[in-house]
Amino acid sequence: MQVTGTVLTTRRVDAFHALTVVAPGIAERTRPGHFVTVAVGGPSTSMLTRRALFVHDVKPDYGGTVELVFTVRGPGTRWLADRRARDPLDLVGPLGRPFPVPRDPVACVLVGAEYGSAVLFPLADTLLARGCRVDFVLGGAGAERVFGAMRARRVAQTTTLTTEDGSLGLRGRVADALPSVIADTRADAVYACGPMDTLREVTAVAMKFDIPVQVVVEEAMACGVGICMTCVLPVIGEDGTTRMVRACVEGPVFRGERVRFEDVGTIPFDAIGAPGGGARHAG
């Protein structure tokens, strides 16, 4: 659904921005893993594509609020970062498929890189409410690009931090720290969000331990509702065949081992409908 929300608070979180928006209707429908899109630039904007944002927090205050986390990457997100309390914001959501959550109280490792960590906190709350054990691995290029370390320490059994420059926690990437966390916590499942290469590495680790991994992909999208066909990536379906699927409606949550990370940005030759591919005449 579409809502004209009102900005309640804005804050800087190290290198990132967080906006809390009063968005009745969207807030109560949002489940962990859902995302929202916002229109940027105001009513006579020249920026036509919506920006897809992760939901960091949902609260029932003022009829329902969502907290959105993003980093400034261009004129659209710069405009968003300049919003102030009481500014209107055009939101569409909740969008995408949320995280599947386990029925039993299992041990879960939540792995986040950069501001992708944001989407893991509502998930942690849901998992904890179901009696799951939750451990966090959070990372970024430097200390100011690790999101949510404080909150993770508050809710999780253990929190492991990594930075590529060694300015905070372990030097390295989240996937480097993950094997020992999985081993120590006897994890049953992994959830991850972050840049594509991080998701590839995390998936490889989880597969080595033979435990399920759910990843949230960050693909560039124009609409967020499934009509622009620009956010596609190669994913293996239940039937074993690869299709170019839309991250916005078929995702953004996927089983890690189903995503062909090595082939993101290409059309694999064996994908359904690939040019000259064997599958082309299958239909």
Add this chain to the structure above:
Amino acid sequence: MPVDMRTFLAHVELATPVLTAAGCAGSGRELAQFFDLHRLGALVTPSVTMAPRAGRPTPRMTETPSGLLNAVGLQGPGIDAFLERDLTWLAQRGIRTIVSIGGGTVAEYSALARRLTDAPGVTAVEVNLACPNLEDRGRVFAREGGAAAEVVASVRSILRGDVPVIAKLSPDVADIVAVARACVDAGADALCMINNPLGMSIDTLTLRPALAAVTGGLSGPAILPLAVRCVWQVHEALPGVPLIGVGGVLSGSDALQLILAGACAVGVGTALFHDPYACLRIERELEDLLQARGFQRLADAVGLAHRPPGSSPRIPLEENTP
């Protein structure tokens, strides 16, 4: 008094002149969660091809000033799955549907037309002529009257007479009137313009083209004047031919420009990415604008801008007049 918004595409009556543009409304289900699709003049499907198509690699999209550059490459399920899944879904709900078809050869367009002849729920067929002709070194059919006419004639000869054939034209030609005339002579019942002009954008960080396909189709308000010009020229040359104006319509006033230039229906594309309710809003704004200008029927406004100067009513001042 409400304005009579009915319009005709050949003999087919549409309740409102606002359609979706091909490739911008998904299968219909995506937008149906936002509004009742019966409120559209018609839903235009993405161009369907014979075989399933995976489309182009990513990145497929980049934002440009007041526009969007895209190279999706007609990703789609192919005609079999389209008929079984998408068209059936639309037909069962009685949603007016214009099926867009795309092919690499005249034979592929003919085969698609044959598959659509007995399909229920086809209000009209739009022939996407901006597809590379595999038998002509990959140059698009829309580029030249002869190639476009060959496709239109073959589709027209196959489809039942009561299903209008709409030829979708590209603005990337030296003389759009010549291509339009060739299509009408070949049997097109209506014309749709414009398809995306080709554009390109370069990423100044990676120092490489922004799209994986290098070039892409430009859409959005950046191309509205191009669409108005094409509709104007074709309506002037072929005033009796129904035209669907498409290209950068974001508001009711954009739609009215195309109607005054000669379009009897208007397609909304990129605006849907920005606002899933765009079609309804534009229709409402268009009706308000017509009413404010004293029109009782939409049909009375079609092509009105072609009247000689001095015969128009006094128009309200532009925003930038002193």
